[in-house]
Amino acid sequence: MTGTRVAITGMACRLPGAITTPQQFWAALAQGRDLITDPAPDHPRAPVLPAGILRPDDLTVDAAHFGLTADEVAAMDPQQQVLLETAEEALQDAGIAPSSLRGSLTGVWVGSSCPDQVILRMGSYGTTMVDTAGALPSMLANRLSWAFDLRGGAEVVNAACSASLVALHRARRALAAGEVDLAIVAGVNWLGMDAHTRMFETSGVIAPGGRCRPFDAAAEGFVRGEGAGVVVLESAEHAAKRGARVRAVVAASALSSDGRSPGGLARPGRDGQIAVLRRAYAESGRDPAAVGYVQAHGTATREGDAVEASALGAVLGRHRPDSDRLVVGSVKATLGHLEGAAGIVSLIAVVLAAEHGQIPPTPHHTHPLPALSRFGLEVATRLRPWPEREGVRVAGVSAFGLGGTNAHVIIEHTPAPDPDPVTGAEDGDRAVAVPISAPDGALAATAARWAAALTDPPACTAGLAAVAATAVHRRDHLPERAVVVATGTGELAAALEAAAAGRAHPALIGPRTAERRPTVVFVYAGHGAHSPGMGARLTTMEPVFAAAAGSARAALDRHRRTPAPEDALDLTVAHPALVAHQIALTALLAAWGVVPDVVLGHSLGEVAAAHTAGALTLDDTARVAAERSALLAQAADEGGMLATDLPADRAAGIARTSQVTLAAVNGPAFAVFSGGHDDLAALRARLDAAGIWAKEVPGAPPAHSPVLNRHAHRLTERLDGLAPRDTTTPVLWSPGTATPVAGSELGARYWGLQLRAPVQLHAAMQAIDTSLGQAGDHDLLVIEIGAHPVLAPSLAATLTQRPAHGEPSVLACGDPATDEHTALLRTLAHTYTRGLIPHFPTPAMRPVVALPPHAWSRPGPRPAPIDTAAVLVQAVERHDHDAVIAAVRVLLDTALPQQRGAHIPDDGDLTDAGLDSLSLMGLRSRLQLLHPELKTLTAAELTGDRGAPTLTTIAAAVTARLTRTET
Numbered sequence: 001m002t003g004t005r006v007a008i009t010g011m012a013c014r015l016p017g018a019i020t021t022p023q024q025f026w027a028a029l030a031q032g033r034d035l036i037t038d039p040a041p042d043h044p045r046a047p048v049l050p051a052g053i054l055r056p057d058d059l060t061v062d063a064a065h066f067g068l069t070a071d072e073v074a075a076m077d078p079q080q081q082v083l084l085e086t087a088e089e090a091l092q093d094a095g096i097a098p099s100s101l102r103g104s105l106t107g108v109w110v111g112s113s114c115p116d117q118v119i120l121r122m123g124s125y126g127t128t129m130v131d132t133a134g135a136l137p138s139m140l141a142n143r144l145s146w147a148f149d150l151r152g153g154a155e156v157v158n159a160a161c162s163a164s165l166v167a168l169h170r171a172r173r174a175l176a177a178g179e180v181d182l183a184i185v186a187g188v189n190w191l192g193m194d195a196h197t198r199m200f201e202t203s204g205v206i207a208p209g210g211r212c213r214p215f216d217a218a219a220e221g222f223v224r225g226e227g228a229g230v231v232v233l234e235s236a237e238h239a240a241k242r243g244a245r246v247r248a249v250v251a252a253s254a255l256s257s258d259g260r261s262p263g264g265l266a267r268p269g270r271d272g273q274i275a276v277l278r279r280a281y282a283e284s285g286r287d288p289a290a291v292g293y294v295q296a297h298g299t300a301t302r303e304g305d306a307v308e309a310s311a312l313g314a315v316l317g318r319h320r321p322d323s324d325r326l327v328v329g330s331v332k333a334t335l336g337h338l339e340g341a342a343g344i345v346s347l348i349a350v351v352l353a354a355e356h357g358q359i360p361p362t363p364h365h366t367h368p369l370p371a372l373s374r375f376g377l378e379v380a381t382r383l384r385p386w387p388e389r390e391g392v393r394v395a396g397v398s399a400f401g402l403g404g405t406n407a408h409v410i411i412e413h414t415p416a417p418d419p420d421p422v423t424g425a426e427d428g429d430r431a432v433a434v435p436i437s438a439p440d441g442a443l444a445a446t447a448a449r450w451a452a453a454l455t456d457p458p459a460c461t462a463g464l465a466a467v468a469a470t471a472v473h474r475r476d477h478l479p480e481r482a483v484v485v486a487t488g489t490g491e492l493a494a495a496l497e498a499a500a501a502g503r504a505h506p507a508l509i510g511p512r513t514a515e516r517r518p519t520v521v522f523v524y525a526g527h528g529a530h531s532p533g534m535g536a537r538l539t540t541m542e543p544v545f546a547a548a549a550g551s552a553r554a555a556l557d558r559h560r561r562t563p564a565p566e567d568a569l570d571l572t573v574a575h576p577a578l579v580a581h582q583i584a585l586t587a588l589l590a591a592w593g594v595v596p597d598v599v600l601g602h603s604l605g606e607v608a609a610a611h612t613a614g615a616l617t618l619d620d621t622a623r624v625a626a627e628r629s630a631l632l633a634q635a636a637d638e639g640g641m642l643a644t645d646l647p648a649d650r651a652a653g654i655a656r657t658s659q660v661t662l663a664a665v666n667g668p669a670f671a672v673f674s675g676g677h678d679d680l681a682a683l684r685a686r687l688d689a690a691g692i693w694a695k696e697v698p699g700a701p702p703a704h705s706p707v708l709n710r711h712a713h714r715l716t717e718r719l720d721g722l723a724p725r726d727t728t729t730p731v732l733w734s735p736g737t738a739t740p741v742a743g744s745e746l747g748a749r750y751w752g753l754q755l756r757a758p759v760q761l762h763a764a765m766q767a768i769d770t771s772l773g774q775a776g777d778h779d780l781l782v783i784e785i786g787a788h789p790v791l792a793p794s795l796a797a798t799l800t801q802r803p804a805h806g807e808p809s810v811l812a813c814g815d816p817a818t819d820e821h822t823a824l825l826r827t828l829a830h831t832y833t834r835g836l837i838p839h840f841p842t843p844a845m846r847p848v849v850a851l852p853p854h855a856w857s858r859p860g861p862r863p864a865p866i867d868t869a870a871v872l873v874q875a876v877e878r879h880d881h882d883a884v885i886a887a888v889r890v891l892l893d894t895a896l897p898q899q900r901g902a903h904i905p906d907d908g909d910l911t912d913a914g915l916d917s918l919s920l921m922g923l924r925s926r927l928q929l930l931h932p933e934l935k936t937l938t939a940a941e942l943t944g945d946r947g948a949p950t951l952t953t954i955a956a957a958v959t960a961r962l963t964r965t966e967t
Contacts, residue, residue, distance in 0.1 A: 004176040007239040010094025010232030016052035029360035047194035050210035052225030052336030070894035075134035077117035090230040095848030107152035107180035111164030113340035116192030152180035160401035165343030187341030188228040214298035214330035217367040225336025229344040243846025252284035258404030273311035276406040295346040298330025313375020320376035343399030354413035431822040437478040438854040445855035448500035469845035482510030483829030514835035518779035522596035524605030529786030530578040548587035552580035555622035575629035582608035593839035613732035615743030639702030661705035664759035667794030674705035716752030738763040784812040869930040
């Protein structure tokens with residue numbers, strides 16, 4: 001083990017005093033606070049007081065986030081619940097997205113000596129494997145390895161009060177041996193029973209006055225405490241490779257046992273403590289004189305403190321001058337004795353002290369033990385600077401278990417250089433997208449944490465790009481989401497503050513809860529979606545866009561019949577340019593992870609849509625676009641188009657009584673007419689007189705009308721030999737027929753007909769939605785592809801009329817209010833808040849920025865329980881199948897993750913909704929308790945002939961059993 005240096009890259013904790021973060025822990029330590037809760041007769045936990053206790057909210061878990069059922073949570077040891085959340089927080093602190101560890105060689109070591117849950121649950125209520133999994137001490141580690149799908153082994157260590165440091169020692173050895181690549185090390189304690197407190201009181205080690213005074217002449221014992229601490233360990237080399245923020249290094253660790261020490265099994269042994277100290281420092285190669293601080297075991301028992309002081313003096317304190325005594329302390333004075341978690345919490349305290357370069361005071365220390373000065377030791381009674389030695393801060397952490405298992409860990413921290421004062425400055429005019437997510441209902445609190453962090457070191461010294469890189473690459477993407485598109489950290493912080501307060505901000509998109517991935521529909525706009533200079537900024541800022549646009553323009557130039565005029569609005573320039581722009585936008589969105597499931601084009605937009613679907617090669621796409629635009633330019637003087645807010649039926653009636661054609665129906669109240677100039681002018685006068693809104697479409701030719709019959713025929717001739725291809729994904733829809741179209745049908749004849757046939761965008765969008773709805777609930781995300789949004793309002797209006805089988809959203813790639821790059825980033829941000837996980841264009845950067853972990857969701861009170869047994873019996877007696885199904889759904893709410901029972905079809909396979917074998921056994925047990933006829937109900941009956949449980953098979957099994965009572 002000599003030379004094996006292990007980095008601490010992540011830390012998290014849950015501690016008394018409402019402490020949920022290491023930062024809060026440090027504040028309490030630095031202020032010398034006492035977080036012990038005093039006895040009070042009316043306190044709900046009066047039997048275990050005085051003690052350092054957690055709040056009720058800190059002893060539970062975000063069940064929906066971890067996919068836990070109500071039955072599982074009810075049976076689960078609070079220690080498991082606390083560890084699930086703190087382990088995830090520690091991984092986030094380490095700059096690791098928990099999902100990235102699935103299947104990895106990550107090991108879990110948990111130190112705990114608390115058996116309360118197994119005594120409480122299994123003694124009286126244990127009836128199912130759910131109870132067993134929730135209560136067994138071994139499950140403290142297994143629960144974590146299961147939740148995060150870790151494959152490096154999981155082990156619970158019970159070495160009494162040294163358990164968590166022993167766990168760390170084992171994890172360090174596993175890392176050194178290459179058994180794991182990463183280690184999660186935790187310690188946890190819960191005061192579930194007062195019996196242990198009474199036992200300690202009888203033994204005379206509990207402080208009668210409720211105060212823990214380590215190394216004080218007035219010490220009279222310790223006070224119990226509960227809580228958890230978690231650290232993430234990895235080799236220093238591994239940490240460097242991934243750009244981790246190394247909070248400290250474990251330079252050495254050692255174990256010893258007191259053996260058959262004088263005084264009995266439960267008394268501390270000086271020789272064993274000296275041995276573990278010497279082993280640790282011999283392995284580290286550090287001169288004991290380099291140690292600046294020791295977090296001692298420090299239980300405040302007179303004998304225990306005297307023995308520990310003597311051992312520390314023998315190895316670390318002797319021969320030190322009075323001006324350089326070794327400072328010792330103990331967090332037990334602040335928190336109480338966390339027993340199996342004491343060591344890891346002390347280690348976190350040491351790392352925090354080393355990071356801040358300060359040694360915290362030990363509360364209640366007023367009369368030092370006389371032996372301290374003799375051993376070269378002293379206790380800090382105020383916040384003091386760390387004694388610097390060779391630029392490295394070296395500290396020790398001790399934990400001694402009842403029964404004689406001793407552990408000592410040596411920590412080293414090299415202070416980072418002062419940050420460059422300009423590194424947090426504004427990044428310039430390039431917008432950056434910073435995603436933030438949390439469990440449903442927790443985003444506001446998460447945003448508040450991030451906003452606060454961006455005003456305090458070390459996060460505030462990072463630039464916007466570094467913050468974005470951590471948010472994009474180092475965090476999981478959870479249901480409630482928001483994105484800030486900003487140009488500097490100041491704007492980012494202001495937008496996050498707005499999100500925390502529930503206010504809007506120009507840079508803030510969201511928050512929204514995304515329950516599932518939506519079906520993505522790209523709608524390619526036609527005439528009007530172009531603008532002069534489109535693509536210029538995207539070309540300079542996005543190489544993918546520039547390459548795709550360049551290839552498209554080159555292909556278009558090969559098919560141009562005449563030199564391009566200088567007028568950018570000339571149809572022979574504008575229309576091909578728009579197609580090239582749409583092709584480049586599609587390529588860039590694909591590079592950003594946004595690809596369509598369905599594509600639909602409007603008029604000219606059908607050309608780019610066909611290319612996206614794979615029906616046309618780039619060269620064929622350019623050919624169609626060039627020939628089409630050339631012919632339309634020739635027809636431009638023959639007529640135009642008129643947009644109105646008429647519904648389709650009224651517009652069709654007007655077309656029948658006039659000399660114009662209904663060219664397009666884009667929405668429920670958005671119809672476009674096409675025809676000759678004089679006929680359109682007459683129609684406009686008629687509509688104006690009737691008070692109906694109408695507007696000429698600027699620069700539009702008389703497309704999709706008989707005026708173009710001659711040009712449509714010529715287009716068919718010019719495209720002779722076009723060889724379209726079959727397509728599969730994405731699905732291509734035709735706006736002319738409002739049906740899917742095979743790519744092979746998009747030959748010359750199709751494009752000739754398309755030029756003069758009306759566009760049924762409204763009907764096509766409704767048909768797409770209906771076809772998707774036939775497959776069940778779905779969310780729809782429609783993105784208009786173009787430089788300028790022209791169809792989004794009518795698309796949104798169409799989708800407001802859809803059946804209630806999901807949520808629609810309509811986005812556009814362009815926004816006249818901002819530059820095109822920022823507008824496209826905002827569109828990308830909207831796709832994230834609506835359920836996609838795009839590839840944000842932010843490269844990974846080092847080091848990881850210290851962003852706080854996300855907050856957790858805490859559900860409101862559950863509805864009052866119903867008498868399920870009575871409801872079931874009555875439903876069976878009435879032969880009311882629907883009522884039986886409804887009662888089974890109520891039971892499923894406690895057996896399925898996130899209460900999914902209400903959304904499952906009667907014949908839907910419940911295993912797909914999360915009903916695993918363990919939950920099925922739990923459900924069977926609950927049914928068996930409802931009625932004597934159900935006591936022998938079997939799993940085979942619940943799964944029926946299909947071999948898979950459904951609401952119908954469960955209802956049938958219950959009905960069959962209860963029907964016996966009627967005969």
